[in-house]
Amino acid sequence: MRTYRLALLGFGNVGQGLTTILRDHSERIAGQYGAEYRIVAVNTARRGCIYHPEGFDPGQLLSVYSETNRIDTVPAPYAGWDVLRVINESNADVIIDMTSSDLLSGEPAAGYIRAAIAQDRHVVTTNKGPVALHYPELSALAAERGVRLGVEGTVMGGTPVLRVGRDLLAAAGVARIQGILNGTTNYILTRMAEGESYESALAEAQMKGYAEANPAADVDGYDAAIKIVILSNLLLGVPLKLENVEREGIGNLSTKDIVRAQKVGEVWKLVAWVERGPDAVKACVKPMRLSLNHPLAGIAGATNAITFVTQLLGDVTIVGPGAGRVETGYAVLSDLLEIHQHMTR
Numbered sequence: 001m002r003t004y005r006l007a008l009l010g011f012g013n014v015g016q017g018l019t020t021i022l023r024d025h026s027e028r029i030a031g032q033y034g035a036e037y038r039i040v041a042v043n044t045a046r047r048g049c050i051y052h053p054e055g056f057d058p059g060q061l062l063s064v065y066s067e068t069n070r071i072d073t074v075p076a077p078y079a080g081w082d083v084l085r086v087i088n089e090s091n092a093d094v095i096i097d098m099t100s101s102d103l104l105s106g107e108p109a110a111g112y113i114r115a116a117i118a119q120d121r122h123v124v125t126t127n128k129g130p131v132a133l134h135y136p137e138l139s140a141l142a143a144e145r146g147v148r149l150g151v152e153g154t155v156m157g158g159t160p161v162l163r164v165g166r167d168l169l170a171a172a173g174v175a176r177i178q179g180i181l182n183g184t185t186n187y188i189l190t191r192m193a194e195g196e197s198y199e200s201a202l203a204e205a206q207m208k209g210y211a212e213a214n215p216a217a218d219v220d221g222y223d224a225a226i227k228i229v230i231l232s233n234l235l236l237g238v239p240l241k242l243e244n245v246e247r248e249g250i251g252n253l254s255t256k257d258i259v260r261a262q263k264v265g266e267v268w269k270l271v272a273w274v275e276r277g278p279d280a281v282k283a284c285v286k287p288m289r290l291s292l293n294h295p296l297a298g299i300a301g302a303t304n305a306i307t308f309v310t311q312l313l314g315d316v317t318i319v320g321p322g323a324g325r326v327e328t329g330y331a332v333l334s335d336l337l338e339i340h341q342h343m344t345r
C-alpha cells in the first residue's frame with residue numbers, strides 16, 4: 001500500500017466533493033489500486049487553515065465544516081498557516097489547488113502551482129485559468145522537477161476527456177473539437193425550456209455547485225471559451241488565447257426565444273468549437289438553435305458533451321457530467337490515481 005498525503009487548497013464545492021469521495025470510497029480505492037490518501041492540510045481563504053501531519057478524518061472535516069461553516073473548528077495541532085506555508089512546510093506529497101482563482105488571470109492559483117512544483121510536490125488543479133494561460137510553462141517546470149501536474153478537472157469535471165484526447169485519440173488526427181462545455185448555461189437553458197425563469201434557474205445552478213464564483217463567467221461564455229483554449233492547447237497543439245475565441249453568451253436569449261424554438265421542434269444550446277483549418281484555427285462559443293435530431297440537442301441539465309472529429313475514427317463523442325461537487329471531485333481522484341500509476345510504474 002502506498003500512502004499519499006494531500007494538502008487541499010480550497011474547501012468549496014470541489015474540495016468537499018473530493019473529501020466526500022475519500023470518506024465513502026477509500027477502502028474500495030485502496031483495495032483496487034493499493035493507494036491510500038490522507039488529507040493532512042486544508043487551507044481556505046476565509047474559513048481558516050488546519051494542518052495535521054498524520055491526517056484528518058474526512059467525515060469529521062465535512063461534518064464540522066457543515067456545522068460551523070469554518071474549517072479551523074476541527075481540532076488540529078497546527079492552524080492559521082497561509083497557503084505558502086502549507087506548500088513549503090507541510091509534509092504533503094500532493095498539493096491540490098481548488099482555490100477560488102480568477103478565470104482570466106489564473107491567479108492566485110498559477111503562483112501556488114509554481115511554488116508547489118518548486119517544492120517538489122505533485123500538483124492537481126481544477127482551476128482553468130492557469131492551465132489555459134500557462135500550461136506549457138507549468139508542465140515543463142513539473143517535468144524538470146520530476147513531479148506530475150494533473151489538470152483533468154478543468155474540462156467536463158470528472159468525465160474523462162483530456163487524457164482520452166491526449167493519450168488515446170492523438171494518433172486518430174483530431175481536426176475539430178465541438179460540444180457543450182458549460183454545465184451552468186446548459187442547466188439554465190434546460191430549466192427555461194421547462195418554464196423556469198432565468199433568475200431562478202441560475203440560482204438553482206449556483207445551489208447545486210455548478211456555477212463559477214462569479215456566474216457571469218458562465219453566462220457570458222468565458223468559461224466555455226477558456227475550456228476551448230485548454231482543449232486547443234493540450235489536444236490540438238495549437239496555442240490559442242482567449243481573445244482568439246469568438247464569444248457570445250446566453251444573455252440575449254429570452255424565455256420567448258426558447259418557447260418559439262420549442263414550437264418548431266428546436267432547442268437553444270451554447271455550443272463551443274475549435275477547428276484546425278488549412279492556414280488558421282477557428283474557435284467560437286455561441287448560442288445555436290438546433291433541431292431535435294442534432295446530436296447535442298438532447299444534452300440536458302449540467303451534462304456536457306464533446307465530439308472529437310477525427311481523420312481515422314470519424315466522430316467520437318463523450319457525454320457526461322460537466323460540473324458538480326462530487327463530479328469534479330472525481331476528476332481530482334482520477335489525477336491522484338494517475339500520479340500513483342506513474343509512481344509505481
Ligand code: HSE
Pocket residue numbers: 154155156157181182183184185210211212218223322323324
Ligand atoms: N462553472 C462550470 C460549469 C464548472 O458550469 O461548467 C465546471 O467547469
